[in-house]
Amino acid sequence: MPVTGDLATLIEPLKALANPVRFQVLQWLRDPEEHFPVDPAVTDPRAVGVCVSHIQAKTGLAQSTVSAYMAVLERAGLVRSTRVGKWTHYRRDEERIALLVEEFGREVGEARTGDLLSP
Numbered sequence: 001m002p003v004t005g006d007l008a009t010l011i012e013p014l015k016a017l018a019n020p021v022r023f024q025v026l027q028w029l030r031d032p033e034e035h036f037p038v039d040p041a042v043t044d045p046r047a048v049g050v051c052v053s054h055i056q057a058k059t060g061l062a063q064s065t066v067s068a069y070m071a072v073l074e075r076a077g078l079v080r081s082t083r084v085g086k087w088t089h090y091r092r093d094e095e096r097i098a099l100l101v102e103e104f105g106r107e108v109g110e111a112r113t114g115d116l117l118s119p
Helices: 005-017 020-030 052-059 063-075 094-108 113-117
Strands: 079-084 087-092
Touching: 005 020, 005 063, 005 094, 020 052, 020 063, 020 087, 052 063, 052 087, 063 079, 063 087
Parallel strands: none
Antiparallel strands: 079 087
C-alpha cells in the first residue's frame, strides 16, 4: 500500500528516529548544556547549536557517520544546521518536533488508559 503525502511527513521522522544513535543525539540536543562542552564565547548552543565535532566525540563514531546521521535528522525536519566558519552546528527544531508530535497524535490516536489495559 503506497504512503499518501499526508503520512509521508510522519514516516520520514519516524525512520530517522528508528536508529538508536540518531534518537540519542536528538535527546542530547534537548539539553545541550548538560551533554556537551559549552563555550559561550564561541556559540550559544540553544541559538546556534552544538558543533558536529562535539557530537562526534560523544558518540565515538566516525565524523562521516555522524555527518550522515545529522543529515538524516535534518532532512526529517528534526534538527537545523548553522555554519560557523568551517564547522556545522546542530540544534533541535522544537517547533517542527511539536508539530510532528501533534500530528502523530491525530493520525495514530491518543492512547487512553483503558486502551492500554485491553487485550
